[in-house]
Amino acid sequence: MNTYRIGIDLGGTKIESILLSPDLRELCRERIPTPAGNHYDLIVKAVYAQIRAMAEKIPGNGDFTVGIGIPGAVQKETGLVHNANTTCLIGKPFRTDLETLCQKRVIMENDANCFTLTEALQGAGKDYGMVFGVIMGTGCGGGLCINKKIWGGANGIAGEWGHFSVDPGGRTCYCGNRGCVETKISGTGVEASYYEIVGRHIKMKDLVQGYRQGDELCKTVFLRFLEDFGRALGGLISVLDPDAVVIGGGLSHIDEIYTLGVQQVRKYAFHKNIQTPILKNRLGDSSGVVGAALLNG
Numbered sequence: 001m002n003t004y005r006i007g008i009d010l011g012g013t014k015i016e017s018i019l020l021s022p023d024l025r026e027l028c029r030e031r032i033p034t035p036a037g038n039h040y041d042l043i044v045k046a047v048y049a050q051i052r053a054m055a056e057k058i059p060g061n062g063d064f065t066v067g068i069g070i071p072g073a074v075q076k077e078t079g080l081v082h083n084a085n086t087t088c089l090i091g092k093p094f095r096t097d098l099e100t101l102c103q104k105r106v107i108m109e110n111d112a113n114c115f116t117l118t119e120a121l122q123g124a125g126k127d128y129g130m131v132f133g134v135i136m137g138t139g140c141g142g143g144l145c146i147n148k149k150i151w152g153g154a155n156g157i158a159g160e161w162g163h164f165s166v167d168p169g170g171r172t173c174y175c176g177n178r179g180c181v182e183t184k185i186s187g188t189g190v191e192a193s194y195y196e197i198v199g200r201h202i203k204m205k206d207l208v209q210g211y212r213q214g215d216e217l218c219k220t221v222f223l224r225f226l227e228d229f230g231r232a233l234g235g236l237i238s239v240l241d242p243d244a245v246v247i248g249g250g251l252s253h254i255d256e257i258y259t260l261g262v263q264q265v266r267k268y269a270f271h272k273n274i275q276t277p278i279l280k281n282r283l284g285d286s287s288g289v290v291g292a293a294l295l296n297g
């Protein structure tokens with residue numbers, strides 16, 4: 001097969017694009033800001049422009065595939081986007097619109113599935129059969145790979161652990177439920193918890209710093225975050241019992257997740273001696289865009 005691969009990772013703040021050669025070498029990569037203002041048409045335009053920019057770099061008009069990771073899911077029957085935290089995509093035929101512009105098949109997947117696929121194929125999960133990928137960043141997503149293939153589920157929502165409702169009295173989530181895991185352990189969720197308790201805004205990295213320096217309020221919020229993480233992931237492991245969990249997203253750089261956080265996971269899992277490896281990703285921010293490029297088989 002002499003087919004090149006274009007991958008696009010559409011995020012809330014940036015659109016990253018990659019071009020891989022037929023033997024999967026990276027030939028080109030670009031990152032641009034996501035158009036501000038949550039306008040669907042502008043996002044379609046920007047993503048299409050990135051596809052074209054990558055396609056123009058393919059030597060000799062070679063054939064190529066297009067895979068796109070989005071912060072949401074695509075309904076199997078209708079092709080419409082649902083549950084996206086880039087909310088202007090919700091209910092829109094994003095894939096079909098891009099296919100019309102490109103005159104080509106476009107594969108579209110949830111970005112957490114793209115992350116999990118890359119880590120299962122090439123990263124921290126490559127020695128394991130069933131890999132659950134966790135993204136903890138602005139939001140909180142997840143994906144499932146079984147034997148190096150994405151398992152989408154009957155409704156295309158497999159892995160969406162961020163939207164278990166764990167607190168009926170909790171904050172309202174964009175998905176319509178209250179007290180979702182995402183509202184507790186995403187970066188924005190933890191920052192909101194601090195605001196509720198302290199009445200001041202703080203950035204996640206400053207909160208972690210404060211905890212490490214012994215600030216009592218930071219400690220309260222941070223330890224609660226780790227306990228919520230343990231409750232959510234411990235429950236998930238009890239249901240799914242994956243061979244490994246790989247953690248990605250901005251919060252994956254917090255070392256305490258792999259020590260104190262894992263202790264909490266063990267506390268909340270169905271039995272205390274589970275040894276499920278809970279691993280930091282190996283491919284970092286690249287996982288999403290590479291996974292998008294690898295979507296076409």
Ligand SMILES: [Zn+2]
Pocket residue numbers: 162163173174175176177180182
């Ligand atoms: Zn939710």
